[in-house]
Amino acid sequence: MPKPGIHPKWYPDAKVICNGEQIMTVGSTQPEIHVDVWSGNHPFYTGTQKIIDTEGRIERFRRKYGMGAGGGKASKQQKPQSEQ
Template identity: 40%
Template sequence: MKEKTHPQYFEATATCACGAVHQIGSTKETVRVDICSACHPLFTGKQKLMDIEGRVQKFKKKYADVKPPKKKPAKKKKKTKK
């Protein structure tokens, strides 16, 4: 590595809002995070879906009054002899 081009690297402590402390590598000595793998719903299995109205029902409600365009009959092509 070249001298004086890279930032100083620390064995940092990452502190989560839930109180969990993790050792990571960083350019800062201490890192504070809002959420970590110890309290994230995806990792803990306590995930809650807050979707009150489903996406499909919301779509149907939005486009309930829209009618599909009328199809015009296709024009017949004349057959040509070769």
């Protein structure tokens, strides 16, 4: 049993509003919740998301850490075994 007088007021039918339009109702401690993004206008969920890879993130990573053909710190010439 919750203690009386310490909990905020509960609004079982709080309105979620995006761009001045009511999207849905949820339970909340605020009567109205204003949001900028929701699944109905987010590019990932609407299918309009574009992945832009201008610098080639994977190639840059491989170059930086010497993986693959790009070279890098790990691909520098090492001393032969007899000179060590």
